[in-house]
Amino acid sequence: MLKDITLGQYFPGNSLAHRLDPRTKLILTVLYIVILFCAKGFVSYGVVALLLLTGIKVSGVAPRALVRGLKPILFIICFTAVLNLFYTPGEALASFWIFTITKEGIVTAFFMVLRITMLIMGTFLLTYTTSPIALTDGLETLLGPLKRVKVPVHELSMIMSIALRFIPTLIEETDKIMSAQKARGADFESGNLLQRARALVPILVPLFISAFRRADELAVAMECRCYHGGEGRTKLHVLRYQLRDYLVLAAYGGVLAAVLILARLGM
Amino acid sequence: MSDIIRTEHLTFAYPPDEGKDPVPALDGVDLSIRQGSFVAILGHNGSGKSTLAKHMNAVLLPGGGRVWVDGMDTLDEALLLEIRRRVGMVFQNPDNQIVANVVEEDVAFGPENLGVATAEIQARVAAALKAVGMEAFTLHAPHHLSGGQKQRIAIAGVIAMEPACIVLDESTAMLDPAGRREVLDTVKTLNRDKGITVVLITHHMDEAAMADRVVVMDRGRVVMDGPPREILVRMEELREIGLDAPHTVELLHGLRQEGFDVPLDALGIQECAEAILRALA
Amino acid sequence: MKPIIRVENLTHTYGENTPFCRSAVKDVNMEIMEGEFLGVIGHTGSGKSTLIQHLNGLLRPTSGRILLGDRDIWEDPKKIRDVRFRVGLVFQYPEYQLFEETVYKDVAFGPKNMGLDEKEIDRRVRAALAFSGLGEELLEKSPFDLSGGQKRRVAIAGVIAMEPEVLILDEPSAGLDPAGRRSLLENIRAYHREKGTTVVMVSHSMDEVAENVDRIVVLANAGVVMSGAPHEVFSRAQELMDVGLNVPQVTQVAMELKRRGVDIDPAVYTVADLRAGLAALKGGNR
Structure with missing residues (x-):
């Protein structure tokens, strides 16, 4: 069923990775990406891989779930690999017709695939171990200082969390409307592109109307519960850094430094 | 005991369609609801019952007349949050009406x-969830719950504000019999044990x-x-006026005609x- | 009477090979007779929605089969759309599927998909609206300007206009007030009477089903637990209550009287029948 699709899915758990402050995890993810892009040679990539493996181990997330997350971007990975494989100039190893495979090509392709794969897996680790609500909370607090320059941080995070809340509801609704129109003989599977686009009207119109109706009702319900913007709002859970957050951040800082040095040495 | 809600000559009309005269949804309602009571407001669709409900916490403001909530005039904007x-x-x-992804966050x-x-x-969240019997679902995602359970979460969300009165605006209309019973049992208990006024x-x-x-x-x-x-x-x-008497009453009426x-x-x-x-006998 | 639809060993499992795997219906066998008015009853989660979506081929059985006439509806998957024209399904809260600019166009959506000519479509749209209890003055109105009850009727007309051999309605009266419910059910009964086609009504209200149908199928825990005429089903009232269903108030009163030693049929389900039964008793006492 449609509603079973995974979209940056969260796996509840109680590992160290789950217990880290969401702000820490957001910072770590950014650092991780920086480290990944600094890595140059086998040794530095090795360090990043070790970092990722440690993350996976600590989070207790099944590696299978991470690999499954790669599926949607498999095409991009292959495309990048092929492109790098054939279009990197250097020492030719084999060639046929207009294609030439170079030694440098193999190396670059290998590193590119490695980089994309590790990038995706690393960011997935964040969404797998952090509930959407903690994530929005973390973002809101981290970006808090921007309020001073008139960025509507509270509103943005409210929008994000309500959007997350309504994704399953709207997916289910789409499913239902589709079935109802199919019951009246609607056909979404045949015809050319234009016909198919037109066939979506009986789904999109009711879906939009329903989304507006829901928004309207939700707004009234929120006002009834005394919502009046972010001003003077308190929180059920206040984020507080623990010792573990500082330790993990320090360790990451160390790794970043090490990779930078290794990269400098061309390793 | 005092009145938690009082309306006086309350009238209200929704903005009419173009070129038509406004039809009053409420046409002079005088009603007092005592603190701690359990009041059911009945009527067919379009009788004005939901419009009346929406005046009870200033979602709608009177077109004419007044509404007082615990002595506070709903027209006074400064009192809005307190009302x-x-x-x-x-x-x-x-x-x-569920805002958050996790039950406790919503409450x-x-x-x-x-x-x-x-x-x-x-403390309030824990107490409210206990009051509606949903404490086992504290960390659940609301969209996996049944209709009756979702409504109990919504009730808990209200309870957590420590209100004097709960208005249920057709909150059972979309539920199946089991869900309806859950919700009704919950509000009945809240009314009896905590003295919360219930308007159903x-x-x-x-x-x-x-x-x-x-x-x-009927007709406002x-x-x-x-x-x-x-x-x-x-x-x-x-x-x-488009309503039904309970079947027991219908039966007793019939039996009277048979000489019972x-x-x-x-x-x-x-x-x-x-x-x-x-x-x- | 011969069966128009036969359900044979139907099982449907959602999310197979995942941790969320569960069977919504399991090994269901049932028949729907030509021309009958059948009530399907069950609490939420009993599998009734899954079951009815198999009857018009919206869902495909995990195992088992659905026969329409004498043919397996999945014999030729390419022709499944024809099955949907022959078995019309009105979903719960169908008013949320309306999308066209006018009532006329919305009701014509089904017949148009069938590839009928303009004249035939026109005839069907008008007939369907009449059956649903709507006047012709609404034809050119936008469906979104109508009242909730009228929208529901437009949506039902949209399925009736396909002139299906079997009309299935999932909770047609949900959310309507007593007067609205009464008049909609009257329209459905009249449709059944005049068209003579098979009607299946899914509901969780025992009172509603008891007053309208010829036969009841009771679903619980993904399977059929009872089927028969209302009187037969209500004679097993205790079992119904055990699977979490209500029995009509009248039946409950009769059961209580029987328990207290009154010689009365405990399976009556209409006010008139219980009244007559009690009147006869009183006459006998005199």
Whole structure:
């Protein structure tokens, strides 16, 4: 069923990775990406891989779930690999017709695939171990200082969390409307592109109307519960850094430094 | 005891379609609801019952006349938050009033808006979830719950604001019988144990039978007002304004015509059977 | 009477090979007779929605089969759309599927998909609206300007206009007030009477089903637990209550009287029948 699709899915758990402050995890993810892009040679990539493996181990997330997350971007990975494989100039190893495979090509392709794969897996680790609500909370607090320059941080995070809340509801609704129109003989599977686009009207119109109706009702319900913007709002859970957050951040800082040095040495 | 809600000559009309005269949705409603009572407001769709409900916590403001909530005039904008804190509202569609992804976060939404201290919010959330019997679902995602459970979460969200009154605006209309029972049992308990005033807007007669007082609306006016035993037996009048009397009442009416000496107000199953037994003996 | 639809060993499992795997219906066998008015009853989660979506081929059985006439509806998957024209399904809260600019166009959506000519479509749209209790003055109105009850009727007309051999309605009266419910059910009964086609009504209200149908199928825990005429089903009232269903108030009163030693049929389900039964008793006592 449609509603079973995974979209940056969260796996509840109680590992160290789950217990880290969401702000820490957001910072770590950014650092991780920086480290990944600094890595140059086998040794530095090795360090990043070790970092990722440690993350996976600590989070207790099944590696299978991470690999499954790669599926949607498999095409991009292959495309990048092929492109790098054939279009990197250097020492030719084999060639046929207009294609030439170079030694440098193999190396670059290998590193590119490695980089994309590790990038995706690393960011997935964040969404797998952090509930959407903690994530929005973390973002809101981290970006808090921007309020001073008139960025509507509270509103943005409210929008994000309500959007997350309504994704399953709207997916289910789409499913239902589709079935109802199919019951009246609607056909979404045949015809050319234009016909198919037109066939979506009986789904999109009711879906939009329903989304507006829901928004309207939700707004009234929120006002009834005394919502009046972010001003003077308190929180059920206040984020507080623990010792573990500082330790993990320090360790990451160390790794970043090490990779930078290794990269400098061309390793 | 004092009145938690009082309306005086309340009138209201929705903005009309172009070129048409406004049709009053409320046409001079005078109603007082006592603190701690359980009042059912009955009426067919379009009778004005939901419009009346929305005046009880200033979602709508009077077109004419006044509404007081615990002595506060709903027209006074400075009192808006306090009015809404005291009179909580539960709506029809369970999906469209749940704000958060996690049950406890949703229940906390009201107190968070009111600026309640964190430790106090946590205590209130726990107490509210316990009061509606949903403490086992504290960390669940609301979209996996049944309709009745979602409505209980919505009730908990209201309770966490420590209100004096809960208005249920057709909150049982989309539920199946089991879900309806869950919600009704919950509000009945809250009314009995915590003294919270309950205003139940409905068109189900068996739900109205649970209340202390039944107010029947038709065309924007209150047309009947009294204890269920007096109101629900007026079969003909109810039918005329698009409502049904409970089947027990219908049966007792019929039996009277057959020469049975039975009262009309034996609303419950047991009571009804006993009345018939007496008449047969 | 011969069966128009036969359900044979139907099982449907959602999320197979995942941790969320569960069977919504399991090994269901049932028949729907030509021309009958059948009530399907069950609480939420009993599998009734899953079951009815198999009857018009919206869902495909995990195992088992659905026969329409004598043919397996999945014999030729390419022709499944024809099955949907022959078995019309009105979903719960169908008013949320309306999308066209006018009532006329919305009701014509089904017949148009069938590839009928303009004249035939026109005839069907008008006939369907009449059956649903709507006046012709609404034809050119936008469906979104109508009242909730009228929208529901437009949506039902949209399925009736396909002139299906079997009309299935999932909770047609959900959310309507007593007068609205009464008049909609009257329209459905009249449709059944005049068209003579098979009607299946899914509901969780025992009172509603008891007053309208010829036969009841009771679903619980993904399977059929009872089927028969209302009187037969209500004679097993205790079992119904055990699977979490209500029995009509009248039946409950009769059961209570029987328990207290009154010689009365405990399976009556209409006010008129119980009244007549008690009147006869009183006459006998005299």
